[in-house]
Amino acid sequence: MGIKDDKVKYVARLARLKLTDDEVSLIAKQLDGILGYVDKLKERLDISKDTPPMSHPNAASNPFREDRVRASSPVESVLSNAPQKKGNFIKVPRIIEE
Amino acid sequence: MENLYTLTAHELLGILDKKSVSPEDIIESVCSRAAAVDAKVKGYVNIDRPRAASGAPSGKLRGIPVAVKDNICVEGELTTCASKMLSGFRPPYSATVIEKLKAEGAVVLGRTNMDEFAFGSSCEYSAYFPTLNPWDASRIPGGSSGGSAAVVAADEAIMALGSDTGGSIRQPAALCGIVGMKPTYGRVSRYGLIAFASSFDQIGPLTKDVRDAALLLGVIAGYDEKDSTSVNTPVPDYLGCLTGDVKGMKIGIPKEYFVDGMDKEVDAAVREAVALLESKGAKVSEVSLPHTEYAVAVYYILSTAEASSNLARFDGVQYGHRCENPGNILDMYERTRGEGFGAETKRRIILGTYVLSSGYYDAYYLKAQKVRTLIKNDFDKVFGAGFDCILTPTSPTPAFKVGERSSNLLSMYLSDIFTISVNLAGVSAISVPCGFTKSGLPIGMQLIGDYFEEGKLFRAAHAYESHTDWHKRSPKL
Numbered sequence: 297m298g299i300k301d302d303k304v305k306y307v308a309r310l311a312r313l314k315l316t317d318d319e320v321s322l323i324a325k326q327l328d329g330i331l332g333y334v335d336k337l338k339e340r341l342d343i344s345k346d347t348p349p350m351s352h353p354n355a356a357s358n359p360f361r362e363d364r365v366r367a368s369s370p371v372e373s374v375l376s377n378a379p380q381k382k383g384n385f386i387k388v389p390r391i392i393e394e
Numbered sequence: 395m396e397n398l399y400t401l402t403a404h405e406l407l408g409i410l411d412k413k414s415v416s417p418e419d420i421i422e423s424v425c426s427r428a429a430a431v432d433a434k435v436k437g438y439v440n441i442d443r444p445r446a447a448s449g450a451p452s453g454k455l456r457g458i459p460v461a462v463k464d465n466i467c468v469e470g471e472l473t474t475c476a477s478k479m480l481s482g483f484r485p486p487y488s489a490t491v492i493e494k495l496k497a498e499g500a501v502v503l504g505r506t507n508m509d510e511f512a513f514g515s516s517c518e519y520s521a522y523f524p525t526l527n528p529w530d531a532s533r534i535p536g537g538s539s540g541g542s543a544a545v546v547a548a549d550e551a552i553m554a555l556g557s558d559t560g561g562s563i564r565q566p567a568a569l570c571g572i573v574g575m576k577p578t579y580g581r582v583s584r585y586g587l588i589a590f591a592s593s594f595d596q597i598g599p600l601t602k603d604v605r606d607a608a609l610l611l612g613v614i615a616g617y618d619e620k621d622s623t624s625v626n627t628p629v630p631d632y633l634g635c636l637t638g639d640v641k642g643m644k645i646g647i648p649k650e651y652f653v654d655g656m657d658k659e660v661d662a663a664v665r666e667a668v669a670l671l672e673s674k675g676a677k678v679s680e681v682s683l684p685h686t687e688y689a690v691a692v693y694y695i696l697s698t699a700e701a702s703s704n705l706a707r708f709d710g711v712q713y714g715h716r717c718e719n720p721g722n723i724l725d726m727y728e729r730t731r732g733e734g735f736g737a738e739t740k741r742r743i744i745l746g747t748y749v750l751s752s753g754y755y756d757a758y759y760l761k762a763q764k765v766r767t768l769i770k771n772d773f774d775k776v777f778g779a780g781f782d783c784i785l786t787p788t789s790p791t792p793a794f795k796v797g798e799r800s801s802n803l804l805s806m807y808l809s810d811i812f813t814i815s816v817n818l819a820g821v822s823a824i825s826v827p828c829g830f831t832k833s834g835l836p837i838g839m840q841l842i843g844d845y846f847e848e849g850k851l852f853r854a855a856h857a858y859e860s861h862t863d864w865h866k867r868s869p870k871l
Contacts (some may be wrong), residue, residue, distance in 0.1 A: 299647060304744060311747040312709065312724070312739060313700060314732030323744050326803055331758075331802060332746065334691040338761065349763030350624075350770060352593045353579040353820025353845075359622045373486035377713035389720045390710055 299324050299331065398423035398547045399869065403458045403713030406552065410457060417457025420552075421501055424459045428503075428550040431871045436525050437535075437545035439464055439829050440472050441504035444735035453499025454613055460495055461551035462544050464505040465512055466493050466597065471502075475519040475588050479734030480714045489586020490621065491555060491597050491614045498613050503551055505754040506541030508826040510736045511705065512562055512590045515809045518800050519738040526796070528570060528869040529835055531679045533793040536566030540602045545572040548871055553610055554600040559590050560693050561788075561813025563598045564825035568788035568838025571827045571867065573607045573699070574600045576813075578845045579820035580625035582611075591700035592623070594693075594817040603865050604826060605858040611848060627846060635849035640857040641675030643782045643850070645841075650686040651786040651812055663829030663837040664787045669778045671785070671858060681781065683772040688765050689815040690807055695749050695762040696818075703744030711720060741803075777821075777844040783854055784842040786812050788825040792835035816842055824851045827864035836864070 304324045308315045315323065371384055380387040398406065398420050409415050425441070432438055444783025462468060466473045469492075474480040486694045492502065509519040517525040517540030525540045527533040528548040535544040539556030543566035548556050556563040558576035575598045588608035589595060599610035612633065615625040647668060652661065671702040672678045708869070710730030717733055720726030730850035735743070749758035776784060790811060799806040816823045821844060843851040859865055 303748075307744050307751060309746045310751060311743050312706075312727040312731055313735070313743055314728040315740065316732075319737075319740065320402070323741055325750065329696060329804055330807070334695065337688050337691045341765065342763065343764050343768075345437060347764045347767050349760055350766040351763060353770070354623060354625065361619050362686075366761060369486055375723055377483055377485060379710060379714070379716035386712060390724050391723050393722075 362383050397427070397605045399427040399552075401552070402602045402843070403455065403552050406458060407456070415702050417496065417501070420457050421459055424503065424551060428545070431548055432545075432550055434526065434871055435505055435544050435550065436523055437461075437475060437527050437541040437548065437549045437550060438504045439474070439507050439522050439541065442471055442502060453497065454609065455495065456499030458500050458552050459503040460500045461503050461542055461545045462492070462504050463539050463552040463554070463556045464508050465557060465588040466491065466555060467588070468502055468505070469705035472505065473588070475511045476508045476522055477734065477736065477739070478521045478715060479708050483714055485586070487586065487638050490583035490618045492586065494614050498587045500613075506539070506545055506554060507797050508541055510739050511588070511699070512538040512559055513612060513738045513742050515561070515565060515806055516794070516799065517541065517566075518796065519736060520737055521553045524796060527793045528871060530793065532795055533835070534569070534796055536569035536789070536793065538562040539600065540566045541572065543567050543572060546572050546600050546602060547869060548699065549868065553602070553606055555614070556597055556600050557590075557597050558817065559594045559697060560817050561810040563600060564791050564838070564840060565810060565824060565827045567600055568827075568840075569793040569836060570837030571838075571864070571869075572602060572603055573602060573605050573824065573826050573865065574598065575640060575848070575851070576816060576822065576823040577611060577848055578822040579613065580623055581615050581822070581846065581848065583616070583621040585618055585620040590644045591697040591702060592704060594697055602741070604824075604852055604859050605633070605636060607824065608636060608852045608856075625846075630849050632849055632852050637853055638857055639675065640671055640854050641854060643676045643854055644780055645671060645676050645678045645679035646776050646781040646784045647678060648681050648686065648784055648786060650683055655790070656787065657791040658691055660789070660791060660837050663838050664785070665702060667828040667839050667858060668785060670861060671854070672766055674857060674861065676854070681776045681784065682736050682859040683784075683815065685765065686815060687770050689769060689818060690811055692762045692765045692769065692818060693814045694745070694807060695757045695758050696766065698742045698746030699750050699759055700746070705739070705743055718761045736817040752832070769815055773815075773819045773821055773844075774840075782843070782847070782850045786840045786842065788812060788838035788840040792831050792837055812840060821845055822848050822851060824855050826855045826859060828858075828862070830863060830867070
């Protein structure tokens, strides 16, 4: 089963990524190749139900740091890379439609 | 006197102690060298006007020029991940590793080229230009830390920092004939490293020899409260591990790593290295890492899933590229990202989003996480049986030609087949030069160690190096 162009378009929308039609068909073809390789291996491997999924190499624990007030970065330096700003704010297009 | 730029950090520190040269002399020598040869190598994307370290007259790296991969933040200096998306980005803070370097008197020389956001194994996916292999300009230097490896090999930096998610330090180190180490996950703080796949990424050294790698890791390693995944375990005296002998060390050779289709010269060079270590008293025997063949598939599912999530932050809001005249917010996100990301980055975001999307999550993502456990268990079994390290080739082939694999993705992805399992498990590994092909291309071998056993890797690698001179050869430029 191949990956259709409209599937790639759907995923691109989820990823908030604009693709040209050429990019869509190229990526669909390339994903087919990669997922085909993955599928082939999957068929050969029998995973026991008891195998836990591994999300991280370190043992899971919640590291807390000491709760004390400390200095944060100055506003000017944090805003220095903003594409558009107004006063102490980052400016973006309207989010709520009128 | 020898040109200063040809020396290692530990050699330069010895000369500095005798006061026959100054840190300024070293910086001047390395900068002139970079100015003379970088047009042929194209390893740097930016060279700072380096200032001699003001403080730290007794620092462990005083006056040593260090090149830094373009994905490690240096306050106020351009840091772009070799992407249009971050063109003009100047971080408001420095990565912890940069603070540590500076505290020991090192001089940050410039930013090195890489595959965009570290997605690649050849440096061809940089938005700037491809870096070329100093040993043969028609070939790639490896990747994604190809710029860092190339400038160290070409004597344009004394040492360099890279990052390794699936082999991005070790593979270019092998292909450029230098030493490169991926430390244990959690050994080095990732604070200020622009994230690719957060459960795999580690910063590590690329150096001219093993002693320098031990020196540099000793400086950058350690717990950092700013990185909750860094591990609070003491940093050993790595230089003290360089005893020069391997007598009694147990080295495992995984049968799954000597496969059909591997380059014959690579195979022969690595087998000779095994024989040499054995002749010096190492106890060598075959071991098995049975799930090796699944590593590449598992990696490309999990790493792209993590990447698609990490790269969501590049949306045109707070920093980096923003498209012209956005209509509404969604239009701004989509066009900003469509314009700012290169082809390989787009592919990986789509693949990562796909495997995480509803209906595919269980079949791909969850399954891959389970196989990751099996791969980790493979390593645990070998190290649990008392092996000190596992020896493999670093890359199945020497450096390939520019353009040879950029159109065949699977062949590009498979070039990391020997390095990827290490990141999946989170263990440590080092690549050291172990020979040259007849046509003069470097070959590297990889030593893999258990969690936080970098000291053993340095010991074995240094012992090997002290009986060979591969690491002393330099490309003609």
